[in-house]
Amino acid sequence: MGLLAHRHRFRAQLATTIAGTIVTFVAAGLLAAQNLVGIAVIGGIIGTVKRRRGGLPAVAALSGLAGGVMATLTVGMLLVLSKSRHLLFDNVRNLAGGVESLAARVSALKPAGHWVAASVDTVLHWWWLLVGGGIVAAMLASGVFSWFVLGAVLDRLAWLPGRDNLLDAPDDDRPVAPLPVTLRQVAFRYPDARTEALSGIDLTVDVGEFVAIVGHNGSGKSTLTRILAGRPPTGGTVTRPGSAGLGVRGGTAMVLQRPESQTLGVLVADDVVWGLPTADAAGVDIDGLLAEVGLAGMGGRETATLSGGQQQRLAVAAALARRPTLLIADEATSMIDPEGRRDLVALLADLPRRHPMAVVLVTHHEADAAAADRVVHLSDGRCVDHLPAWPRPARAARHRPMGEDILELRGVAHTYNRGTPWETPALHGIDLTVRRGEALLVVGGNGSGKSTLAWIMAGLTIPSAGSCDLHEFTRTRPVHKRIGAVQLAFQHSRLQLQRQTVGEEIEDWGGHGTAAVGKALDAVGLDRVLAARSVEKLSGGQAKRVVLAALVAGRPQVVVLDEPLAGLDPEGRAGVVELLARLRDSGHTLIVISHDVSDVAAVCDRIVHLRDGRLLENDAAAMEYRPGQDLRGGVR
Incomplete structure (x- = not known):
């Protein structure tokens, strides 16, 4: 909630709070829904103050104000529900009277019994002040505490890109047509970076091709995928007949390194069409797509039960449901076992032969590029003829004995x-x-x-x-x-x-x-x-x-x-x-x-x-x- 308020307008926070409260009430009841509202209020205050570069005084003032509003609503509700309030208070008085009667049987405890009864009467007489004041004090304490804890987390996440995400392409009003795409002397430098992440890149990708981009960590592979997905370069030119259409039907789709970060549906079949408009989702042959990627008959399984290789195949099926013209697999093979990696590469290599599309595989495994039509080697942001060969680890002799x-x-x-x-x-x-x-x-x-x-x-x-x-x-x-x-x-x-x-x-x-x-x-x-x-x-x-x-x-x-x-x-x-x-x-x-x-x-x-x-x-x-x-x- 704090990050949401820090990055977006108030209406986004409000809509999320309303939706979350409704779902929480249905799933867990009134108390949980009230807790969520309190979380949203505190998170919203801290996130908003951080976004506006305020400090602790602003947090304290807003927390006190929020506490006053919540106290007024709570006291007002108790005033309206007078019969329920009186019933509750009578039960409390009866309990206090019982404690006083028991204490009166022992002379040494008799003063304590009188004190309990008198204290309860005082509390119930001034209940509106104690309830309202308690709520205000709790909100103030929560706001101040959260300022130091949540505020530190938001400061740490300040490096994250906001709405101008480095992966997202800017608005392009042209019809969706990502291919063929041609890069000429393309360069890219990130904000505040001393050197260019890419320099002098010449590349063309057309329909029917399977292209592998191979490079070590930090070579510029992921930056190049962002250019292909529609991010403008800081140097050189990128030409394509229309917009890249990232995430749009018929445009560009991406399969990322960590499959669990792409899985949103509870069931496999749900995940294939997750995010598609209802009309488009209705026309997707889910069973056919799952069979094509090697997940036949698994539409009813929970996504949480899938292995890493199966999750990557599911991500490919979800991408194919959007009928992309360009599919980019960014390090999609790096987190799965060798057998699963071979199977996934074979699947990707076969897609351009069966669909009017191109596939770009980004990897640091040279073996993954064996089935590619073309291989682009990247080193320090530039295209090179081949990558340096690193020695394989040799058998290391043990220098001390093992114990019990x-x-x-x-x-x-x-x-x-x-x-x-x-x-x-x-x-x-x-x-x-x-x-x-x-x-x-x-x-x-x-x-x-x-x-x-x-x-x-x-x-x-x-x-x-x-x-x-x-x-x-x-x-x-x-x-x-x-x-x-x-x-x-x-x-x-x-x-x-x-x-x-x-x-x-x-x-x-x-x-x-x-x-x-x-x-x-x-x-x-x-x-x-x-x-x-x-x-x-x-x-x-x-x-x-x-x-x-x-x-x-x-x-x-x-x-x-x-x-x-x-x-x-x-x-x-x-x-x-x-x-x-x-x-x-x-x-x-x-x-x-x-x-x-x-x-x-x-x-x-x-x-x-x-x-x-x-x-x-x-x-x-x-x-x-x-x-x-x-x-x-x-x-x-």
């Missing part, structure tokens, strides 16, 4: 929404033991249960059956009762960074003082000058390292890393693998959950394979890594 068992899972099973019609089994009978100082790799495709296992190991999810125990030096306890002893690094590292600067983030995890922050940064190979940098300005690889630095500062006994290489280019992947070897050799127990076997296996002592929520071999300790061995069944 530290984490033990026995019969672990988990079912989401258990006991409801929507229950979804995720894990079945997992038996696994991890030794102190070991680096264990858990591999498996999207939807195999890897992330659920990670959350159980970190104690953030209690399994539906079985046990996950932490063996400490003197006793054994369930890991969910030792939160913090096992730390989890999320797949999307940026979501785990909550403070303004790198130094503040590390201190918040336990690295108190400049020396401790510097030591944590040293441990992950980052320059100490980064301690003062905003977390918003970190690259993907830097964000992952900062999370690991924060984890190290917290001195956990075990570190669980969920997909640590997801979304990174070859250089970033090699850097993270090197970091994992360093952490292992410093004595940390690592559990790496990933589908990037070929890279991560170089630093791991053992590999276990998870498929459909089951370990392929219950004797997981027998699965040893042998260089050069391919992944078959459960062993690489």
Whole structure:
């Protein structure tokens, strides 16, 4: 609510509040609806004052005014409902009288009983003043408190683009016709940037083509997709016969990197036509589109039960429902397993052969470009003949022995929404033991249960059956009762960074003082000058390292890393693998959950394979890594 008021006019806040209140009242009743109104008022005050560059006095004045209005309405309602008020007051008086009668039986408590009865009479006599004053005081306290908490969040989000979003194209009154699009000497520089994100780009995309744009992180790939989607360049020319029509039927559609950020419908069939006008949605062959993208018969499934690869296929189906002329897949393969990536690339490559459209795939995986009609290599914002080759991680020899068992899972099973019609089994009978100082790799495709296992190991999810125990030096306890002893690094590292600067983030995890922050940064190979940098300005690889630095500062006994290489280019992947070897050799127990076997296996002592929520071999300790061995069944 605060962000809404900070970015939009009052009418948007009002409409959202009314709609939210109605839905909340239907779903949860009157009290919840009243709470939502209070939230909207406080959020609206803080957001509006921040937008108008006001301060605490303005917040206090507006909070007092809002409290006065709410107090007047509440007191007025109680005055109108006089019979209900008198009934309530009589019950309170009777209760006070009963307390006084009981106290009168004991001489020592008799004065206390008289005091209770007299106090209740006074409160009920001046009820309008106490109720109204209490509401005003509560609103003032909430406003002042929220100014410091919510206000800080809004300040931190000030970098987010507003209505002039960098992805959005400006108004174009021409008919929708995005292809063919031709770029001539195109350049683009972001506001306040010292260098250009793109420079001297020449490119033409026409109907029937499958074009791959390959580059490492920071090479300008996403900026180029914004130009193709209709964003004007700051240099050069872009010509097309009509408007780009971003999000418009027959125009340009985008499939983004994180599939869960694009999924809006509760059911798969709903998501395919989400946002389409009713007339257009009625004409969409939902079952046909789902079959085309490999999701046949899944229209009735909940979107929350889909794997990452299935969510990406659903995003493609939703894009095809708009019959786009240009489909842009921006890093759409980076968060899914190798098999799912191959399937998605094959699907995208086949679309221009069956529809009058072009597909542009943006990726940092050279293998994804093998099926493309043309490949554009980007480096530092310019087109190049080829990208530099980065060395693959070599098998890193262990420098210290492993210790005794530290984490033990026995019969672990988990079912989401258990006991409801929507229950979804995720894990079945997992038996696994991890030794102190070991680096264990858990591999498996999207939807195999890897992330659920990670959350159980970190104690953030209690399994539906079985046990996950932490063996400490003197006793054994369930890991969910030792939160913090096992730390989890999320797949999307940026979501785990909550403070303004790198130094503040590390201190918040336990690295108190400049020396401790510097030591944590040293441990992950980052320059100490980064301690003062905003977390918003970190690259993907830097964000992952900062999370690991924060984890190290917290001195956990075990570190669980969920997909640590997801979304990174070859250089970033090699850097993270090197970091994992360093952490292992410093004595940390690592559990790496990933589908990037070929890279991560170089630093791991053992590999276990998870498929459909089951370990392929219950004797997981027998699965040893042998260089050069391919992944078959459960062993690489």
